[in-house]
Amino acid sequence: DLRGFRRLAHLRPIALPGGEAAIREPWRLACAALLVAGAPLELTGQTPARLAAVRLLVERRVGSPLATGAGRWFDAAAALCGFRGSVSYEGQAAAELEALAGDAGADPYPFAVAPGEGADELDLRPTVRAVAGDLRAAVPVDEIAARFHETLAAAIAAACVRAREARGVGVVALSGGCFQSRRLLERACARLDEAGFEVLRHRLVP
Numbered sequence: 001d002l003r004g005f006r007r008l009a010h011l012r013p014i015a016l017p018g019g020e021a022a023i024r025e026p027w028r029l030a031c032a033a034l035l036v037a038g039a040p041l042e043l044t045g046q047t048p049a050r051l052a053a054v055r056l057l058v059e060r061r062v063g064s065p066l067a068t069g070a071g072r073w074f075d076a077a078a079a080l081c082g083f084r085g086s087v088s089y090e091g092q093a094a095a096e097l098e099a100l101a102g103d104a105g106a107d108p109y110p111f112a113v114a115p116g117e118g119a120d121e122l123d124l125r126p127t128v129r130a131v132a133g134d135l136r137a138a139v140p141v142d143e144i145a146a147r148f149h150e151t152l153a154a155a156i157a158a159a160c161v162r163a164r165e166a167r168g169v170g171v172v173a174l175s176g177g178c179f180q181s182r183r184l185l186e187r188a189c190a191r192l193d194e195a196g197f198e199v200l201r202h203r204l205v206p
Contacts, residue, residue: 006167007118007119008119008120008159008162008163008166008167008169009113009119009120009121009122009159009162009163010068010119010120010121010122011068011069011070011073011121011122011124011155012068012121012122012123012124012125013066013067013068014029014032014033014036014066014067014068014072014073014076015032015035015036015057015058015061015064015065015066015067016028016029016032016064016065016066016067016072017029017031017032017054017057017058017063017064018054018057018063018064019063019064019065022064022072022075023072023075023087023090024086024087025086025087026075026076026078026079026083026087026093027044027045027046027050027079027084028054029072029073029075029076029079030043030044030075030076030077030079030080031044031046031051031054031055031058032054032058032064032076033073033076033077033080033124033128034080034128034132035055035058035059036125036128037125037126037128037129037132038125038129039128039129039132040132041054041055043080043132043135043136044079044080045084069178070152070176070178071090071091071094071177071178073124073152074093074094074097074148074152074178074181075087075093075094076128077097077131077144077145077148078093078094078096078097078145079093080131080132080135080144081097081100081141081144081145081148082100082141083096083097090177091177091180094178094181095181097145097148097149098145098149098181098182098183098184100141100142100145101142101145101146101148101149101183102142102146103183104142104143104146105146106143106146106147106149106150107147107150108147108150108151108153108154108155109126109127109130109131109147109148109150109151110126110127110130111123111124111126111127111151111154111155111158112125112126113155113158113159113162120159120162122155122158122159124151124155127148127151131144131147131148134147146183149181149183149184149187150187152178152184152188153184153187153188153190153191154191156174156188156191156192157188157191157192157195160172160192160195160197161195164197170196170197170198171197171198171199171200172192172197172198172199172200173199173200173201174188174189174199174200174201174202175202179201179202180206185201189201
């Protein structure tokens, strides 16, 4: 309300190997995601030396702050789907991932919801393992990109359903940088509408 808020759920944190360097170079986030999911780092297409350096940063928890923002998970997914360069603006990798996904329908990958201290945690490690399996099976990356978007939409809806069960919340406002993704916004809205929520979305400003 106008006086305060309570955090009811968040994405499982992902490490940023090298700090801000991980935001500029999404392959670092792909490595961090694969590491926590127990999947092979070679799927990033990076050199053994680079992979060893990032592994050391993450495992020793040096220069690897944690982030719970959805944008960093989108960066990791974009790198896994073939975005190999450095970004020149915020959200670039996520925008390219959305373009790759197109408008085709998709089923979500598996994910988990774990109760935490005061807030649920949306765990995308099962998602990363499934993405890794699809990459090894040479599934087209546009399908992987579409399924990743659907996974985030499904996770958002699942968190909101749990919030309603716990707190009686019936109105959902979708805001933040990740909802500049038209695909994510529309799929999250559709799932929330189906679940019976009143959904508020931006109209006058991004």
